Amino acid sequence: MTKAAGAARQGTAPRNYPKGERRRAQIIEAAFTAFGQVGYRNASMVQLAAACGVSRAGLLHHFPTKESLLEAVLEQRERQDDAHFFRTGAADRDGLEYFASMIRLVAHNQANPVIVSLFAVLSSEATAADHPARPYFVARYERARGQMQSAIHDLSARGLLRPHVDPSTLAADLISLIDGLQVQWLLSPETIDMPRHLRNVLRTVIGVEVP
Amino acid sequence: MTKAAGAARQGTAPRNYPKGERRRAQIIEAAFTAFGQVGYRNASMVQLAAACGVSRAGLLHHFPTKESLLEAVLEQRERQDDAHFFRTGAADRDGLEYFASMIRLVAHNQANPVIVSLFAVLSSEATAADHPARPYFVARYERARGQMQSAIHDLSARGLLRPHVDPSTLAADLISLIDGLQVQWLLSPETIDMPRHLRNVLRTVIGVEVP
Numbered sequence: 511m512t513k514a515a516g517a518a519r520q521g522t523a524p525r526n527y528p529k530g531e532r533r534r535a536q537i538i539e540a541a542f543t544a545f546g547q548v549g550y551r552n553a554s555m556v557q558l559a560a561a562c563g564v565s566r567a568g569l570l571h572h573f574p575t576k577e578s579l580l581e582a583v584l585e586q587r588e589r590q591d592d593a594h595f596f597r598t599g600a601a602d603r604d605g606l607e608y609f610a611s612m613i614r615l616v617a618h619n620q621a622n623p624v625i626v627s628l629f630a631v632l633s634s635e636a637t638a639a640d641h642p643a644r645p646y647f648v649a650r651y652e653r654a655r656g657q658m659q660s661a662i663h664d665l666s667a668r669g670l671l672r673p674h675v676d677p678s679t680l681a682a683d684l685i686s687l688i689d690g691l692q693v694q695w696l697l698s699p700e701t702i703d704m705p706r707h708l709r710n711v712l713r714t715v716i717g718v719e720v721p
Numbered sequence: 722m723t724k725a726a727g728a729a730r731q732g733t734a735p736r737n738y739p740k741g742e743r744r745r746a747q748i749i750e751a752a753f754t755a756f757g758q759v760g761y762r763n764a765s766m767v768q769l770a771a772a773c774g775v776s777r778a779g780l781l782h783h784f785p786t787k788e789s790l791l792e793a794v795l796e797q798r799e800r801q802d803d804a805h806f807f808r809t810g811a812a813d814r815d816g817l818e819y820f821a822s823m824i825r826l827v828a829h830n831q832a833n834p835v836i837v838s839l840f841a842v843l844s845s846e847a848t849a850a851d852h853p854a855r856p857y858f859v860a861r862y863e864r865a866r867g868q869m870q871s872a873i874h875d876l877s878a879r880g881l882l883r884p885h886v887d888p889s890t891l892a893a894d895l896i897s898l899i900d901g902l903q904v905q906w907l908l909s910p911e912t913i914d915m916p917r918h919l920r921n922v923l924r925t926v927i928g929v930e931v932p
Contacts, residue, residue: 698859
């Protein structure tokens with residue numbers, strides 16, 4: 511049941527959610543393109559509004575700040591990545607499938623420097639105590655560590671984990687590896703092959719080859 | 722021989738390098754404090770000039786852009802870190818001493834979130850093709866990988882490296898780990914202990930305990 515349908519059933523006037531949601535999606539799409547083309551810092555809310563055919567006030571109604579818009583862009587990207595790379599749901603139950611999906615996602619990122627750069631910049635900026643995206647990134651990393659720990663626990667239960675590996679420590683380490691490789695790859699793409707590095711490190715902690 | 726002395730010996734009028742260098746150092750010091758207090762993005766060149774008692778033109782003479790000033794701040798920080806943590810020179814020859822110094826540096830960073838955050842933000846920002854600090858960070862990471870590779874080669878030559886470890890791959894991986902841990906630590910300082918993570922990973926690749 512959509513929110514609009516819910517409101518109608520409760521006898522209140524149905525608000526025009528679908529139109530608002532379409533407009534919101536349209537703004538996110540335009541911002542995605544703009545951030546990719548001119549960078550987050552250089553993108554202007556005025557130009558973004560013009561590109562979507564909305565007034566500046568209309569844009570600010572949906573996204574009061576440029577940070578909140580970028581956050582929406584990142585959240586959508588994350589949902590798309592999840593849907594695409596972890597689509598079967600098998601990654602939730604099968605640690606090997608989880609890491610196979612992770613290698614595919616990292617290989618996909620290696621074809622998208624603009625997105626990788628945006629994520630790297632914003633996650634670092636967001637470490638500032640007063641940054642509006644800080645709660646989002648705190649939650650995002652907690653979730654990422656939790657999901658990876660579950661995958662590692664599954665491998666451990668199946669006897670596929672090398673001895674003396676602590677799942678919680680390893681999850682933070684592997685996420686750090688992936689994040690850190692992105693910066694080196696963006697700066698020296700000819701030197702760093704991210705999926706190769708990840709696969710190589712996984713060989714040292716997992717007893718079988720990740721498919 | 723200083724540049725000024727060199728100019729004098731060549732019979733040209735000695736330029737007033739010492740005064741210019743003092744002024745430059747003073748600006749870097751003020752910028753360091755300002756970036757730490759209000760953040761790089763919010764620091765204003767006008768306020769920085771006022772804090773140093775120079776005109777805006779005087780500031781721009783030394784640092785034409787805020788980025789170039791930040792680069793100077795980071796370079797000085799790097800020199801200070803090198804002098805402090807790799808001071809004996811033993812780290813250049815002794816791989817174990819190198820990694821012991823690295824753990825000390827990471828522990829020191831863990832007491833300095835502002836600096837860690839600045840480095841993380843700027844290294845990510847600098848991945849943009851047109852960013853003024855990009856060449857600095859490309860060179861910085863190349864140098865860091867090279868130094869770490871030398872340390873790993875030394876361990877390998879002394880039979881202290883675990884089998885099947887490739888020095889060049891490991892150097893990029895460990896630098897990625899250190900960089901990536903910084904972001905997670907900044908976001909969740911109670912969850913991540915950076916020197917503990919680094920020491921733990923080093924145990925998996927080095928056959929003896931790093932002092």
